[in-house]
Amino acid sequence: MIHTFKMFDKYIVLDVNSGCVHEVDKLCYDVINFLNVKGLDPEDAAARFKAIGEFRREYDADDVSEAVDDIAELKKNDMLWAEDDFEYNKELKRNAPVKAMCLHISHDCNLRCKYCFADEGQYHTGCRELMSAETGKRAMDYLVRNSGKRRNLEVDFFGGEPLMNFDAVKEIVEYAHELEKQHDKVFRFTITTNGILLDDDKLDYINRNMSNIVLSIDGRKEVNDRVRCRADGTGCYDKIVPIFQKTAESRNQDNYYVRGTFTRYNLDFANDVLHLADLGFKQISVEPVVCGEETDYSLREEDLPRIFDEYETLVREYVRRKKEGSGFNFFHFMVDLDEGPCIIKRLSGCGCGCEYVAVAPNGDVYPCHQFVGTEEYKMGSLYDDGELDRDLRNKFADCNIYSKPDCKECFAKFFCSGGCVANACLINGSMNKPHKLSCEMMRKRVECSLYAKAALAE
């Protein structure tokens, strides 16, 4: 299976199953597409003659023949039309240990962001609640107990706004450090914050103890403040920008992300990414809002052409700045073609519901943060016997690109691993039915990231 596309001046061929990316000239691009559509094997003599005949008015026969030789060579070396022989790995998630946890330390928030999937911190539970340190410690015990031989364990302090419960955060972190020594584990902590309460003391503690910090900001002031506002309606941009700039510098512009959401209100979101870059941030992620189509900020299918143009605008500037020496990292363009994750990880991605779980303030366990508060996906409680619903866990463990019909013919499947399971469940009602709009945007981002690789390899 191959995928070919042209972006700006580049003709690019992705061999889906080997992961090889080739930049080719126009002639070669045409020949590869011809062979692919006709189902011809470049190693067969007949394919060569047919290709020469097909392009006799456009290209010299010797040039076409030479291209066919090169294409045949790549195919012979499993770098074009390689077979997909990975399906035998699809059951590896069964009985996988738990290695990552999203800890909902605060179901309360000091902002009232209009698009908040977390229901402004309440997660559709109707109450604002903080996690006790005791529940957090119980969660750490659970993680260690269920992590098997995995050494690296991850905990993300999430909300609501985690800094509203920072004393508990610290107590849990200190407790986890004790567990590290006792059990030869390494905890990696992340905290996701809107920045309102991020003072020097908290920042110092976070920098000493957490491997990553995610800073929520959407971009330009008018864009950010339209949706990210306080209870009194005032925006938070002026308050958080200097705090975030200081945070990024204090971490040497590494091991953090400024993370934004774009909606139908700012389909020109490339300007927001670039605005964040202009503010001096080097690690940026701006992502599409995820929700049904019923709100006025929801992204719709009709917006896709505009969104695709915007990703192209962004990648062109991304490359230009990189080449100029003033580049920044954009999360979704940072595809590692050589040292990236193994194919086994790529079959099912985040591992939610088996390797990765979320814990609500009251100790209830869900497959991931997006499921929290949805009763049918509750997997158990840290205050019961700690055993997760076996049937539900197995359903998540068995969810992979081979269980999703839409992934079968998709060229991006080894880049997104079948997409966000929560989106599929909560929007489409089935974990095996990926959210179409998200898939379309993912495919475009993959193309842009491969273009960037080619352009930066010059």
Place this chain on the structure above:
Amino acid sequence: MKRIKTLNSASLKKSACKGGCGECQTSCQSACKTSCTVANQKCENDER
């Protein structure tokens, strides 16, 4: 190959041999939380 510039090796097949250790970061934990990109995650298997 004057008409083809290959940007990387056929890494996916090779990765199947020693892959699956699970020590790498959970993709959703790093930044996204809503939209998956897995291919930007770093492999942490020293033996690979």
